[in-house]
Amino acid sequence: MNRNLLRLAAALAGAAAVALPAFAGAYPLQVARNVIMYMALAITWDMLLRSGQISFGIAGLFGIGAYAAVLGVLRAGMSPWLSIAFAAAFAGAASFLIGFLILRLRTMYFSIVTLALAEIFRIVIHNLPEFTGGPEGVVLEGVIMKGSASGLYWLTLGGLAVALAASWGFEKSRMHFALTAIRNNETSAKSSGIDIFRWLLVAFVVTSSIQGLLGGIYVQSYGFATPDSVFDANFTLLPLAMALLGGIHSTIGPVLGAILLGLAAEWLKLRIPYGHLVVYGIIIIVVILFMPKGLYGLARKVSGAADRRRA
Amino acid sequence: MTKLKIERLTRCFQGLVALNDVSFSMEEGEILGIIGPNGAGKTTFINLVSGIIMPSSGRIEYKGRDITYAPAHERARLGIARTYQLIHPLENLSLIENVMVGSIFARGNGLKAARRKARDLCAALGLENLGRDTSKLTILEIKKMEIARALANEPEVLLLDEVMAGLNSDETRLLIGMVQSVAKERCLAVGVVEHVMGVIRELTHRVIVLEAGELIAQGPYEEVSKNPRVIEAYLGGAA
Ligand SMILES: Nc1ncnc2c1ncn2[C@@H]1O[C@H](COP(=O)(O)OP(=O)(O)OP(=O)(O)O)[C@@H](O)[C@H]1O
Ligand SMILES: [Mg+2]
Numbered sequence: 209m210n211r212n213l214l215r216l217a218a219a220l221a222g223a224a225a226v227a228l229p230a231f232a233g234a235y236p237l238q239v240a241r242n243v244i245m246y247m248a249l250a251i252t253w254d255m256l257l258r259s260g261q262i263s264f265g266i267a268g269l270f271g272i273g274a275y276a277a278v279l280g281v282l283r284a285g286m287s288p289w290l291s292i293a294f295a296a297a298f299a300g301a302a303s304f305l306i307g308f309l310i311l312r313l314r315t316m317y318f319s320i321v322t323l324a325l326a327e328i329f330r331i332v333i334h335n336l337p338e339f340t341g342g343p344e345g346v347v348l349e350g351v352i353m354k355g356s357a358s359g360l361y362w363l364t365l366g367g368l369a370v371a372l373a374a375s376w377g378f379e380k381s382r383m384h385f386a387l388t389a390i391r392n393n394e395t396s397a398k399s400s401g402i403d404i405f406r407w408l409l410v411a412f413v414v415t416s417s418i419q420g421l422l423g424g425i426y427v428q429s430y431g432f433a434t435p436d437s438v439f440d441a442n443f444t445l446l447p448l449a450m451a452l453l454g455g456i457h458s459t460i461g462p463v464l465g466a467i468l469l470g471l472a473a474e475w476l477k478l479r480i481p482y483g484h485l486v487v488y489g490i491i492i493i494v495v496i497l498f499m500p501k502g503l504y505g506l507a508r509k510v511s512g513a514a515d516r517r518r519a
Numbered sequence: 520m521t522k523l524k525i526e527r528l529t530r531c532f533q534g535l536v537a538l539n540d541v542s543f544s545m546e547e548g549e550i551l552g553i554i555g556p557n558g559a560g561k562t563t564f565i566n567l568v569s570g571i572i573m574p575s576s577g578r579i580e581y582k583g584r585d586i587t588y589a590p591a592h593e594r595a596r597l598g599i600a601r602t603y604q605l606i607h608p609l610e611n612l613s614l615i616e617n618v619m620v621g622s623i624f625a626r627g628n629g630l631k632a633a634r635r636k637a638r639d640l641c642a643a644l645g646l647e648n649l650g651r652d653t654s655k656l657t658i659l660e661i662k663k664m665e666i667a668r669a670l671a672n673e674p675e676v677l678l679l680d681e682v683m684a685g686l687n688s689d690e691t692r693l694l695i696g697m698v699q700s701v702a703k704e705r706c707l708a709v710g711v712v713e714h715v716m717g718v719i720r721e722l723t724h725r726v727i728v729l730e731a732g733e734l735i736a737q738g739p740y741e742e743v744s745k746n747p748r749v750i751e752a753y754l755g756g757a758a
Binding site: 381382385386388389391392393395396397398399400401402403404457 | 569570571590591592595596600601603607608609610611612616619620621623624625626630668669671672
């Protein structure tokens with residue numbers, strides 16, 4: 209029915225996103241870059257959530273990617289571009305090892321362990337000052353693409369494109385069946401031949417790699433990293449709130465949520481400093497209590513009811 | 520040909536011996552009834568064979584291969600499928616998608632092939648409107664879907680745990696006919712757990728009787744149903 213309409217809307221939105229630097233000034237571009245980065249993180253969080261695993265580890269993998277990128281440049285002489293790819297690979301490899309240890313855990317045990325990841329990495333980086341720069345962090349000689357505002361924007365958009373492609377890939381492939389079956393019922397998933405651990409590991413490594421990639425893009429865009437800046441809990445909480453608001457278990461939900469919350473937060477930040485964090489907290493609570501499927505779920509319910517009335 | 524050979528299979532839960540030193544085998548093309556009072560160990564047996572739980576001791580052989588401790592998903596691929604006494608539809612997948620899962624993962628089919636096969640399977644079982652949510656299905660449709668999901672694994676051994684429970688007599692008769700024809704067509708070894716003796720009599724070639732984890736009798740239904748120990752087990756259970 210309106211599937212073609214949706215496709216058209218997505219294509220237009222994509223074109224507008226790519227063309228934005230042509231007609232937006234420095235400030236809107238900066239805001240858009242921020243929204244896009246959190247949107248990408250929200251999508252990756254949702255991808256793993258489709259298996260029923262609630263990760264609080266986004267900041268951990270994001271920070272690992274960020275440090276892999278800066279240290280790749282400073283200690284191994286990588287080019288900024290290579291360091292971004294290295295960030296993804298390093299976060300992927302780290303998550304592969306971590307996944308072996310933690311993907312047998314479920315529910316809050318899994319969540320709590322992932323929450324600890326950022327803390328563990330932060331402590332490690334604090335305590336290896338010769339190599340990592342310690343608590344003061346490290347500064348790069350320059351920002352990628354000489355800090356060109358549109359260049360940085362497009363780079364971040366590229367990160368989003370990777371997250372979107374991966375998410376659609378999950379939705380359209382056997383991954384969708386594996387993750388949904390695992391989320392619904394592990395026992396019957398096993399009886400249908402699903403190797404649960406293996407599929408969870410693939411999903412965890414893919415999403416962690418993208419989170420690392422985004423961390424790499426982030427530090428290369430700002431030119432420095434400190435443990436407190438790149439392992440900031442906001443990198444976990446904001447994407448989570450966005451996906452919840454927009455609607456979980458879909459690609460479109462986190463996209464919608466990121467646009468709404470990202471813009472709302474920007475507006476609030478100008479009025480009440482730190483007030484946006486309170487708003488995030490309130491939104492998470494309200495959505496979980498009253499709108500567990502988010503705005504997208506609500507919209508589908510409403511349009512479904514309308515379809516039925518018409519029929 | 521022997522599909523499944525169970526040797527001295529035992530499973531304890533803490534102090535309770537749910538299955539105690541049970542040995543028997545299941546043959547190709549044979550429908551075997553597994554009966555016994557509540558708590559006799561029937562579901563435990565199916566869980567052990569399908570790999571949902573592991574035995575405390577004993578051995579399970581499938582087509583001559585030791586699978587005693589093989590993980591459940593591997594057994595599904597080898598050709599062992601089951602249904603669940605407490606039904607577990609995958610509620611975020613539609614009817615046909617539920618059926619596709621086994622075809623995709625147990626058989627390694629691509630999505631297109633899996634959809635085609637699932638459609639055929641559903642047609643054979645008389646399931647329609649395959650895009651529906653599982654929450655919209657009748658009990659009979661859910662039971663058929665559970666069977667279709669198990670058959671999507673293309674199994675050689677099929678274990679049905681009280682699939683007829685909750686159906687009226689017409690529906691039961693319909694499903695009995697379907698299980699019979701599927702078993703014959705595919706030359707399956709079928710294990711059927713049922714409490715309704717009429718179903719067991721009509722459906723099975725042979726019966727084993729469990730009581731408190733022990734195998735107390737086996738043979739054709741007519742013979743076993745006259746066995747004094749079996750009668751006592753059932754009366755004892757009812758009393
Ligand atoms: N996971 C478990 N933990 C502890 N005890 C269990 C567990 N599963 C089964 N049991 C016990 O093992 C015994 C056998 O249970 P089982 O479910 O195999 O019986 P059943 O023959 O299928 O009975 P029913 O006809 O009621 O389905 C029961 O006493 C049951 O309480
Ligand atoms: Mg049972």
